Amino acid sequence: MPLPEAEFLEAKSLLQALLRLDTSNPPGNEKPAAELVRSALAADGIEAVWLEPSPGRVNLVSRLPGDGSAPPLLLSCHLDTVPADPARWTHPPFSGLEQDGFLWGRGAIDMKGFAVMALTVFRRLRRSGRQLKRDVIFAAVADEERECEFGSAFLVREHPDLIRAAICINEVGGFSIDVHGTRCYLIQVAERGLARLRIRVPGRPGHGAKPCPDGSVARAAPILQRLAEARLPHHWNEPAARFLEGIIRLSPPVEKAVLSALRHPALGHFLLHHLIPPGEKRLALQSILSNTVNPTVIRAGEAINVVPSEVIIEVDGRVVPGSSSAELIAETRAILGPEPVIELLHEEPPTVFSPDTEVFAAMKATLQEMDPGAEVLPYPIFGVTDSRNYAKLGTTCYGFYPLPLPAGLEFSALFHGDDERIPVEGFRFGIEALERLVLEIC
Numbered sequence: 345m346p347l348p349e350a351e352f353l354e355a356k357s358l359l360q361a362l363l364r365l366d367t368s369n370p371p372g373n374e375k376p377a378a379e380l381v382r383s384a385l386a387a388d389g390i391e392a393v394w395l396e397p398s399p400g401r402v403n404l405v406s407r408l409p410g411d412g413s414a415p416p417l418l419l420s421c422h423l424d425t426v427p428a429d430p431a432r433w434t435h436p437p438f439s440g441l442e443q444d445g446f447l448w449g450r451g452a453i454d455m456k457g458f459a460v461m462a463l464t465v466f467r468r469l470r471r472s473g474r475q476l477k478r479d480v481i482f483a484a485v486a487d488e489e490r491e492c493e494f495g496s497a498f499l500v501r502e503h504p505d506l507i508r509a510a511i512c513i514n515e516v517g518g519f520s521i522d523v524h525g526t527r528c529y530l531i532q533v534a535e536r537g538l539a540r541l542r543i544r545v546p547g548r549p550g551h552g553a554k555p556c557p558d559g560s561v562a563r564a565a566p567i568l569q570r571l572a573e574a575r576l577p578h579h580w581n582e583p584a585a586r587f588l589e590g591i592i593r594l595s596p597p598v599e600k601a602v603l604s605a606l607r608h609p610a611l612g613h614f615l616l617h618h619l620i621p622p623g624e625k626r627l628a629l630q631s632i633l634s635n636t637v638n639p640t641v642i643r644a645g646e647a648i649n650v651v652p653s654e655v656i657i658e659v660d661g662r663v664v665p666g667s668s669s670a671e672l673i674a675e676t677r678a679i680l681g682p683e684p685v686i687e688l689l690h691e692e693p694p695t696v697f698s699p700d701t702e703v704f705a706a707m708k709a710t711l712q713e714m715d716p717g718a719e720v721l722p723y724p725i726f727g728v729t730d731s732r733n734y735a736k737l738g739t740t741c742y743g744f745y746p747l748p749l750p751a752g753l754e755f756s757a758l759f760h761g762d763d764e765r766i767p768v769e770g771f772r773f774g775i776e777a778l779e780r781l782v783l784e785i786c
């Protein structure tokens with residue numbers, strides 16, 4: 345059912361107010377945003393639990409009770425954002441400006457837009473007085489953009505009973521892409537795991553005034569290059585396969601043949617790098633089919649006149665479903681040789697959720713009813729979200745932030761990008777789609 349215009353305008357101005365609050369992480373400072381959300385809940389007489397594990401870092405959790413005949417649903421959003429450099433934006437990133445059919449601001453996509461969609465649906469459920477089968481839980485959390493330590497990880501560790509649910513609806517999925525003229529909505533069903541590495545490269549220390557071709561810096565240079573250019577082996581995994589099957593179905597013959605060739609167990613890896621031109625598309629495919637290693641932190645040297653005895657390289661390693669940190673380390677070792685010391689700093693396994701569920705079917709049906717002719721595909725993301733923490737409680741999590749995007753405007757450019765903005769009509773569509781889904785499954 346269409347959302348009454350007055351309620352849509354209220355949602356829109358709430359989103360604009362949230363976009364005007366700078367919750368860039370670091371430092372986060374989600375508190376003013378959480379206050380705004382709490383007062384919106386209070387306007388409908390809904391209480392929320394306020395959890396502040398560190399000053400200014402706030403999580404809000406609220407619950408509408410069902411009759412208990414089905415297990416709870418969690419609607420989760422985070423209130424922090426990545427930082428924004430105003431010099432690179434067309435409009436100031438914390439303006440919440442409405443212009444050209446968009447609401448502009450850091451967080452419009454990631455993910456204050458969904459926060460207001462979920463909040464609006466939650467308040468309307470309460471107002472309707474409808475009897476629910478499931479408890480519906482609304483959580484607005486902190487710190488997703490760093491380590492989730494003050495947000496979902498904290499909730500899962502310290503307050504699991506507040507957020508324990510059978511299903512979680514979260515971000516990085518539900519948006520549309522254009523596949524050869526077909527609008528295609530991607531619902532997230534998998535996230536890669538983490539394997540953060542530290543590589544130590546020793547070398548002969550010396551005086552900066554004398555050349556040092558066997559020093560640590562000289563030895564680190566080819567290692568950095570090999571890491572940055574690494575093409576680790578393919579791991580043909582189920583979530584990537586399901587996604588690519590869908591894309592292949594929608595592709596013209598030549599593209600069909602190319603993508604189908606990637607399945608080849610021995611040659612797929614080679615073909616990816618020879619048949620698909622360099623660029624975003626190849627990198628995206630590489631990231632769902634292979635483990636990746638990205639050198640992101642380099643530490644060496646204190647004084648300009650001393651050759652350091654060691655270079656430390658920290659590597660953001662990501663593990664596709666079906667692989668493991670141990671495998672990623674072995675693959676890294678194979679490209680670096682026996683010498684450098686590789687330490688595993690932190691690991692988290694990949695998370696995979698089945699698309700063969702009633703909830704997935706309901707999400708797909710909702711999108712296709714609201715946007716006839718559109719396709720819906722399960723989709724593995726190459727990053728992570730709060731879902732990996734909720735998964736530890738046995739929750740099945742989907743990225744379902746319904747958002748039709750105009751052809752030519754890509755989610756990947758908006759997500760953490762300059763000029764982040766949400767189409768106003770897409771925002772309306774998202775509220776309506778989410779409400780239909782929640783009514784259907786709850």
Ligand SMILES: [Zn+2]
Pocket residue numbers: 422454455488515729
């Ligand atoms: Zn996010």
